[in-house]
Amino acid sequence: MISMEKGSGEPARTPRARRIPERAHPVTLRDVAEAAGVSTATVSLVVNKKKDARIAEETRQRVKDAIRSLGYRPNAMAKTLVSGTSRFIGLVADGVATTPFAGQIIHGAQDEAWKHGYALLIANTEGNGELEQDAITMMLEYKVRGILYSTWFHRQTDIPASLREADFVLVNCFSNEPGTRSVVPDEVQGGRSATEVLLRHGHRRIAFINATIPAPAKDGRLLGYREALEDAGIPFDPELVMEAYPNQEGGYGVTGELLKRGATAVYCYNDRMAMGLYDGLREHGLSIPDDIAVVGFDNQEVIAAHLRPPLSTVSLPHYELGAAGVRMLLELDGATEGISKIHCPTVERTSVRAQAHA
Amino acid sequence: MISMEKGSGEPARTPRARRIPERAHPVTLRDVAEAAGVSTATVSLVVNKKKDARIAEETRQRVKDAIRSLGYRPNAMAKTLVSGTSRFIGLVADGVATTPFAGQIIHGAQDEAWKHGYALLIANTEGNGELEQDAITMMLEYKVRGILYSTWFHRQTDIPASLREADFVLVNCFSNEPGTRSVVPDEVQGGRSATEVLLRHGHRRIAFINATIPAPAKDGRLLGYREALEDAGIPFDPELVMEAYPNQEGGYGVTGELLKRGATAVYCYNDRMAMGLYDGLREHGLSIPDDIAVVGFDNQEVIAAHLRPPLSTVSLPHYELGAAGVRMLLELDGATEGISKIHCPTVERTSVRAQAHA
C-alpha cells in the first residue's frame, strides 16, 4: 500500500501524480514490445506507420493498445541519433524582447518549419556577442539542419565564424560576401508603394521625412519615393525631403519645418515618426487627413492601427521573412542563392483622403 | 585531383566550402581518438574537462590539437541519450507575434535557462489549439526537462492534458487546480503603486479608468487602487471609477465622462488607454500634467516612453516572469508550489506633477 516505486505492476497510474511524472522509468520501445509480445522492430514499424511493411492487423492493434496503456512516447533524441539528421532549425535573433518585429519572424519561421517537420530552436541574444557565440555552438552541437540568423531591423551584418559551420541563411539582414543567402524586405518597393498611396489620392506635393540614421531602409525608402514620383511625372524636389531621428520625438520636432514646405501630404520613414508628427500637426491646429495626408512605414500595430485617425502605412513583412528564410534554408523555393527581397504590402487606413482641390 | 569525396586524407578543408559543410562525414569522438592515438574514453574526458580524471598534460594537448584540426563538435543528441536527461526546457507561448510582451518572457526564460545549462525549445501557438497540442507532443518527445506554459496576457487557463505528462509551470497565467505551480504579475501591488504615484504628488481626487473586459488585471488593479486610497485615508468614491474598452479608442471615448467627475488625476488600466486619453484631453484643451496628471499600466515601451509628455506607468515584469518560471521549474527558488506573484515596478516619467493647489 505504501510502496508504489519502480512502477512495478500496473501501468504507473498513481491517483494524484506528484511532480515529475514517472521520471523513474520512462517507457521505451522495448517495454511496449514486451507488453505486446512482439519485437522492437515490429513496434517501430507500427509507430512510424511504415506503409510498405505489412503487419497483421491483429498485431498492429495489440501494439497500439500497449502503446496507449503504457503511455509510450518515442524518444526523439534516439531517433535522430540513428538517423544522423536532426529535425531542428536554429533561429538566432538579436532582439525578440525589443519589438514585436522579431516575434513575427519567429512566428513565420516556426509555422513554416513545422510544416516540414522541423522544430525551432531559438536563441535570443539581444545583441550580446558572447551569448550569440554560445547559442550557435549549442545549435551546432544539437546538429541543427541549419541556422536562421536574424536581426530586428534590416541591416548589413558580419557573419560570425561559427555560423559557417552550418547551413545558414540571413534573415532581415545581409552580407556582401558572395555566396551567402539572405531574405530582406523590399524597401524600394515599400517606399514606392507608400508614395503611390498618396499619389493615387491626387497629391502632387509630397514630402518625405527620412531617418538620420544610415540604413538600407533609409536609402531604399527614399529611392522608392523618387521612383514613384518619376513614374508620375513629378519632378523631384529636394526641398521636400527632410531628415529626423526615427522616433516620435523626431517626427514631432520636424513639424515646423515641414509646414514651411507647403506639402499637402507626408510620407514618414516609419510609424513612430508619424505618431510624433500627428502631435505636432495637432498643435498647429491642422487636421489629418483634411489639411494634410500622412502615411507611415512598418505597420507597427500598437501605433498605426490606433492613432487618430488610424494611419495608412506599408507593412514590414516579418512573418514572411521568417517563413521565406526556412524555405530558402530547406531549398524549397526556386531562388537558392543571393538576396531574396520580400514584398511590403500596403495597409490603407484613414490618414489619407482624396485631395480637396485636385 | 578531382575526387575529394569521403574526406579521405587531410582534414576535409576544401578551399571554398559550398553549402552544407562536410555533411558527408561529421567528425566523431572516435575520429578524434584515432587522430590523437588514444581511446574514445580519453577524448571524452578531456572534452568534458573532468577534474578528477588525471590525464597526462602531453596527452591532453594531443587530443586538443586533434579536436581543433578536425573541427570536432560533440553530438548533443548522443550525449543526452546516454545521460537520460536532456538539456531542454520547453516554452509554449500563445502570442509571441502579437505583442512585445511574450518576447520579454522568452528573453527572461532563456537567460535563466542558459544560466543553468539549458536550451529553450520554443513554440508559438498564437492561440491555435492544434498547434499547441503538436508543440507539447514534440517537446515531450524531445524529453524536455519541463515545460513553461505561457500566455501573453494574465489570465486563468485550462491545463492541456498532455502538459501533465511533463513537469510544468504556468507563466502569466494560472489554474485553480490544486498543486499547479505558476508565476504571475502582482496586479494588486501594481495598482497600488500606480495610485501611490499620484498620491505622492498630492492628488486626492484620483479617477480610475478600468477595463470592461473581465480579467485578473481588472480586479487586481482596482483592488490596489482601493487599498492605496484607504491607506491614504481617502474614502472610495465609485463615481471616480469608469470603465472602457482597454485600448486607445476606449481611453479616448471616456474623456468627456472623466472630465465631468472633476478629478485632478487619472490612473488608466493600461498605457494604450492612456494614449487615447491624451488625445481626448488635448482636444479639450487640457494639458498634461498641469491640468491633469495621468499614469498608465504595462509600460509598453513604444507608447509610454514616447507620448507627449512621456507617461509614468507601472511595468509588467515579463522578463522576470520568464526567469522566475524557469527557476520555479528547476526548483531553484524557495517557493516551489502554488502561485508566485512578481512585483510590478513603477516607472516614473513626466505625466505627473505635484498638484498646483495642494
Place this chain on the structure above:
DNA sequence: CTGAAAGCGCTAACAC
C-alpha cells in the same frame, strides 16, 4: 509477416 542483431555517438564503470 516478424524477429535478431548491428550500430548511431557518447559516457561511465571497471580493468590494466
Place this chain on the structure above:
DNA sequence: GTGTTAGCGCTTTCAG
C-alpha cells in the same frame, strides 16, 4: 593514466 566495454532508445537490413 588510459583502454575496454557495455549500453542509452531507436531504425534498419537481413533472415526466417
